[in-house]
Amino acid sequence: MAKDDEVILLGFWPSMFGMRPRIALDEKEVAYEYREEDLMGNNKSSLILQMNPIHKKIPVLIHNGKPICESFIAVEYIDEVWKDKAPLLPSDPYERAQARFWADYIDKKLYVPARKTHSTKGDEQEAAKKESIEVLKVLEGVLGDKTYFGGDNFGYLDIALIGFYCWFHTYETYDNNFIIEAECPKIVAWGKRFMQRDSVAKTLPDQQKVLEFGKVIRQIYGLE
Amino acid sequence: MAKDDEVILLGFWPSMFGMRPRIALDEKEVAYEYREEDLMGNNKSSLILQMNPIHKKIPVLIHNGKPICESFIAVEYIDEVWKDKAPLLPSDPYERAQARFWADYIDKKLYVPARKTHSTKGDEQEAAKKESIEVLKVLEGVLGDKTYFGGDNFGYLDIALIGFYCWFHTYETYDNNFIIEAECPKIVAWGKRFMQRDSVAKTLPDQQKVLEFGKVIRQIYGLE
Numbered sequence: 001m002a003k004d005d006e007v008i009l010l011g012f013w014p015s016m017f018g019m020r021p022r023i024a025l026d027e028k029e030v031a032y033e034y035r036e037e038d039l040m041g042n043n044k045s046s047l048i049l050q051m052n053p054i055h056k057k058i059p060v061l062i063h064n065g066k067p068i069c070e071s072f073i074a075v076e077y078i079d080e081v082w083k084d085k086a087p088l089l090p091s092d093p094y095e096r097a098q099a100r101f102w103a104d105y106i107d108k109k110l111y112v113p114a115r116k117t118h119s120t121k122g123d124e125q126e127a128a129k130k131e132s133i134e135v136l137k138v139l140e141g142v143l144g145d146k147t148y149f150g151g152d153n154f155g156y157l158d159i160a161l162i163g164f165y166c167w168f169h170t171y172e173t174y175d176n177n178f179i180i181e182a183e184c185p186k187i188v189a190w191g192k193r194f195m196q197r198d199s200v201a202k203t204l205p206d207q208q209k210v211l212e213f214g215k216v217i218r219q220i221y222g223l224e
Numbered sequence: 225m226a227k228d229d230e231v232i233l234l235g236f237w238p239s240m241f242g243m244r245p246r247i248a249l250d251e252k253e254v255a256y257e258y259r260e261e262d263l264m265g266n267n268k269s270s271l272i273l274q275m276n277p278i279h280k281k282i283p284v285l286i287h288n289g290k291p292i293c294e295s296f297i298a299v300e301y302i303d304e305v306w307k308d309k310a311p312l313l314p315s316d317p318y319e320r321a322q323a324r325f326w327a328d329y330i331d332k333k334l335y336v337p338a339r340k341t342h343s344t345k346g347d348e349q350e351a352a353k354k355e356s357i358e359v360l361k362v363l364e365g366v367l368g369d370k371t372y373f374g375g376d377n378f379g380y381l382d383i384a385l386i387g388f389y390c391w392f393h394t395y396e397t398y399d400n401n402f403i404i405e406a407e408c409p410k411i412v413a414w415g416k417r418f419m420q421r422d423s424v425a426k427t428l429p430d431q432q433k434v435l436e437f438g439k440v441i442r443q444i445y446g447l448e
Contacts, residue, residue, distance in 0.1 A: 068321045070328060080317040093304040097292045104294060
């Protein structure tokens with residue numbers, strides 16, 4: 001990285017997508033300026049509209065004025081540009097494909113049902129809980145007895161999932177029968193272990209603060 | 225590639241997702257066995273259920289017995305394993321991120337409305353047509369005056385989009401006012417140019433054959 005590199009990250013603190021490139025940058029020890037977007041106030045900055053005119057979403061990584069959008073694409077970019085430290089994707093092509101497959105699975109299969117555990121009610125909420133548990137159990141199987149999804153070292157897939165961990169308390173709070181640790185003890189132990197990393201502790205918000213935010217979301221949906 | 229490498233690809237001929245790894249393998253001149261899945265007959269092979277138990281979808285690339293699922297992940301894998309010939313992703317990290325961004329855009333924004341141009345009717349079809357044209361116009365802007373999306377050489381993003389080209393005639397047939405060439409002349413010229421490549425000509429089905437298949441889909445949806 002050249003000394004005069006300018007790195008800016010546009011994020012929104014409760015977003016698991018926004019957490020991914022933050023953790024990646026911190027693991028790589030890249031100096032960057034974090035800018036919080038006011039998404040709740042429907043008051044997006046002119047910078048995000050200019051840098052991500054297609055999706056108008058966070059995260060946006062801006063490296064020397066050039067935008068990289070979409071969280072996984074940004075994490076891969078960070079891994080490729082700052083490649084000398086803390087490799088995130090495995091070097092073996094098959095293992096890389098596996099990491100990408102499960103990361104993609106998280107976004108396709110976990111995000112929507114997990115969100116519905118606290119933003120819906122009745123049968124819809126019940127179905128969302130079942131679906132979330134099913135997906136988390138599959139991921140528990142992928143983790144197995146490894147320290148990290150990446151093996152001994154944390155990596156791309158760990159970064160893909162960890163943002164959900166700080167939401168677990170919110171998922172559980174609005175459904176008394178939803179105890180993630182009882183269903184997926186290895187995932188919960190992994191999350192606790194992961195929280196001890198500086199990069200993660202710095203980025204992941206407190207579960208209580210996320211719960212407060214979840215409450216605001218529920219108010220918006222007319223559930224509180 | 226070792227001489228005793230075994231490469232099998234599970235596909236379904238009209239699927240633009242299945243076309244991607246086929247074209248990538250052909251561009252790399254990798255010898256492989258193509259196996260057609262009977263998806264219309266609801267008669268999936270035991271091999272696909274075993275190799276892709278999560279999604280149970282094509283394409284599945286099977287390299288020496290190990291499965292790589294999801295079309296873009298398979299194309300990246302092919303590019304990484306057979307890296308000495310016909311590079312697909314650019315070498316520059318920013319350009320790689322751009323190629324990945326637009327490929328992701330195609331799947332997120334073009335696939336559903338494009339399908340709806342021929343599998344719905346009335347207002348839904350009209351909205352799908354407008355949305356498809358909007359997305360194709362954005363992609364026309366990305367292509368600009370370049371020969372390929374990849375510049376002088378075709379690449380990842382070209383492979384991402386080309387499968388849609390053989391469906392254009394189907395999209396147009398079921399809506400008389402939908403003339404893609406009038407809206408996106410550069411994309412259509414690109415498609416015609418691309419059809420002259422051996423890898424593409426070999427894989428892409430004839431537009432008339434796709435139209436026949438589209439008719440079957442319409443019958444299933446009760447539109448014919």
